[in-house]
Amino acid sequence: DSVVTFNEVMYHPAGDDSALEWVELYNQMSVNMDISGWFLDGGIDFKFPANTTFLADSYLVISANPDRLRALTGLTNIYGPFTNRLSNSGETMRLRNQSGRLLDEITYADEDPWPVGADGSDASLSKRDRFYASSPAANWRASAQLGGTPGRVNFEESPDAEPVEVSLIRADSAARWFVPTDDRLGQAWISRDFTDAQWPQGTA
Numbered sequence: 001d002s003v004v005t006f007n008e009v010m011y012h013p014a015g016d017d018s019a020l021e022w023v024e025l026y027n028q029m030s031v032n033m034d035i036s037g038w039f040l041d042g043g044i045d046f047k048f049p050a051n052t053t054f055l056a057d058s059y060l061v062i063s064a065n066p067d068r069l070r071a072l073t074g075l076t077n078i079y080g081p082f083t084n085r086l087s088n089s090g091e092t093m094r095l096r097n098q099s100g101r102l103l104d105e106i107t108y109a110d111e112d113p114w115p116v117g118a119d120g121s122d123a124s125l126s127k128r129d130r131f132y133a134s135s136p137a138a139n140w141r142a143s144a145q146l147g148g149t150p151g152r153v154n155f156e157e158s159p160d161a162e163p164v165e166v167s168l169i170r171a172d173s174a175a176r177w178f179v180p181t182d183d184r185l186g187q188a189w190i191s192r193d194f195t196d197a198q199w200p201q202g203t204a
Helices: 066-073
Strands: 004-010 022-027 039-042 059-063 090-096 102-109 125-127 140-142 174-176 201-203
Touching: 004 090, 004 102, 059 066
Parallel strands: none
Antiparallel strands: 004 022, 004 125, 022 059, 039 090, 090 102, 125 140, 174 201
């Protein structure tokens, strides 16, 4: 029931550079939020300082190395550094308010059903829609942009939009086939010098 939620996680940057790890939060409210004293615990630890205002409908980032991330992205809404580091194989992170009340939680992994594309490819673990719940793996995917999208919307397109289809084989392409009646074909058909010249041909 939190209005501030996890929205993007860079847990395994390219080259395993832990200084480039970061976590992004999103304020779902249409009003500014005072998050002074709120903190992250679990795999990493960080406490927001006094007089921290989270602007309405905006993002903020908690980084292992804020200065380095600022230099790379030009962002200003970066906090940190957090202590410890995000595990490349899986981690639990929790957001709590100043009283310790649990506001949001995510337990990600580097294997199915979590998107494996975020594990070391320089893509981040990104929520499909900023209003989705944080816990279900189905609500996350690898970012479309290398380096992720810290401090801004994850995906410009609607998460429910139909995927763009790219035709790799023309509809009128010639096709060849062969249905063996015994095992004489063996593995020959996958060799470099194989020819299908004697196979029947038709339209795909």
